[in-house]
Amino acid sequence: MAIRLSTRLLNVCIASLCKASRLDKAEAVLVDGIRMGSLPDVVTYNTLIFAYCRYVGIDEAYSILYRMREAGIKPDVVTYNSLIAGATKYCLPSRSLDLFEEMLQTGVSPDELTYNTLMHCMFTSGYPDDAYKVFQEMIEKNVRPSIITYNTLINGLCKSGNAINALRLFRNLQRLGFSAELVTYNTLINGLCKSRRLGAARKILRELGDSGYVPDAITYTTVMKCCFRSGKFTQGLEVFSGMMSRGYTSDVFSYCTVISALVKLGRMGEAYTCAQQMLSNGSGLDIACYNTLIYMYSTEGKLDKALQLLKEIEESSLESDVYTHSIIVNGFCKMGCIDVAHQQLHAMEVKGCGSNLVACNSLIDGLCKVGDVDSAIKLFNSMDLKDPFTYASLLHGLCKVGKFHMASKIMITCLREGINVLSSAQRAVLAGLRRMRFGKDAKKLRTSIWKARYHMPP
Structure with a gap:
């Protein structure tokens, strides 16, 4: 009994050190424990394997198997599940399959987690057909699939660009009495949206409402972004309004997306209101948010406020990027202030913001519109990089x-x-x-x- 307790204490100490990514200390504790008579068990080595897979590498984790065998400890299903998961993390599908074969040869029976992890590895590595073969083998071996298995399949099919096949699978499972979770609906909606199947995504959204589950912020944000990408701004704004009316808090990216859409529609008043909501929520602004606000003010011709935001960026820990200055250059060009736009472009080059293609395009367009074609040609000839615009x-x-x-x-x-x-x-x-x-x-x-x-x- 004393040895069991001390082994348990040894495992707790090693697990705590592994979570803190102090693998050197964990190894030292293992050595000290053996010296003091506390022999490690399979849990001890499984803990180390998991940590090495997470923080170091699959080869280092696999080397622990030799130490286990030397200590007379047989690897179990948890051991191989951790190694397969580690190979999946490093996108090594062939290594995952080799580990799976080794697992079978050593007499260790795979469980549901083994198959789920292997399917996930095949999907993320770009082998959806092989992933489905793993699922078929799982059925043949009488390993009962769970909701996690089906979610893995649906998610993998969606991410590999086979959202329609994922939808077919979902319909087949429904006919078999499959009870989907909220995450299942979100995954399917996201996959359909990325495949530009907005109609099918909205149908699944309606089914989600009828299922008894309450759509969450992820659901609304996914559909909203899809509407905006498809140019259906009005529908996207309706989704955003529905999300906010239900008390969900939108993230900064969603606010910026909505603000940009409102500006494109010319609904500047609503864009300003949305910007105020974003700022009042205390959301930390990143450079993308600043660029969105600068774009809003530049479109309205309020370049003094845009420049004030630029000053805020420079005074903060953030750094303005090529898009920040390009938006301002374009704003000055639209107002006909070509000289000021030229000065802004020069300041952009001095700060080393990288490629200024967009800003140069705006300036060429502005110079041509005021009739100064000679200056536009001079700028054109000085550009190393050009695009169709x-x-x-x-x-x-x-x-x-x-x-x-x-x-x-x-x-x-x-x-x-x-x-x-x-x-x-x-x-x-x-x-x-x-x-x-x-x-x-x-x-x-x-x-x-x-x-x-x-x-x-x-």
Whole structure:
């Protein structure tokens, strides 16, 4: 009895040290315990294996098996479950399968957790078919699946892009009397939303309401984000309103998403109200939140408040990023304050904010709109990185001042180099050449567009 008690105390000490990630101390306690006559058991080594898998690595954890065998202790199902979970953590599906085979060869019978962990490993490693084979083997071995098993299957199918198959599985389970949990509904709704199946997601949401479960903040946030991504802002705002009316507290990301949607809809009053709610909740603002607020003020033309927020960022522990300055540059350009926008771009470069492509695109567009195409061309030539919006802004600007020949030459060069040119810019240049009766140039440009479209050599 004394040895059992001391072994239990040894296990408690080792477990406490492992939770604190002090594996060196845990090993020292194990050595001292053996020296004092407190022999370790399978629980002792399982605790160490779990800790090594979590904090060190699967190889170091596996090496403990040799120590177990030397001590005459046989690994059990918990031992291999921990090792398989460790291989899953490090995305080693082949190692997980090897451990599973070793487990069978040593006479250890896998349990439900073994199969669930192995399925999760196959899904996260990108092998959904193999995961389903594991499930079939689980059934063949008469290991009874639980709600966790089915949730693992549904979650894995959703994350591997097979949300429709997950929905079919869910329907089949319902016909067999499967009683889904709230987490099951949330997982399925999230998967359908990511697959752009908004209609199916909303149907599951209605079924959730009829099931007796109360949708939580995760449910509402998932559907709301899906609505916004699909461009259905009104529906997204209705979901957000329903969530708030039920007393749920939204996170900062949800607030920022809603504020951005309201700004895009031109509902600035509601955007300001939502911003005040976010600030009054005492939520800690990160740089993404500041960028959202700066975007809101810039869109409204209240750049003094946007600059005040920029000052707050600089005085805090946060650091402004390329998007922060790009939003402000774009705001000044829209107001026609090109010189101030240029100064802001220069300040952005001095602070080393990285790529300023978005800001440069905004400035080129602003320069073209005020007719200063020469400065726009100079900025364009100085840019190392360009995207389709860069070319489109310059081409539209050249068309505006009637420099269709120059626009045509730039576009032909882009097309020959495989650079994508927006259709709106193509139409503007072609229409300008035709209007000025430059038929030969228009025909040459149209031929280049046709060749680029069908990937033909110039």
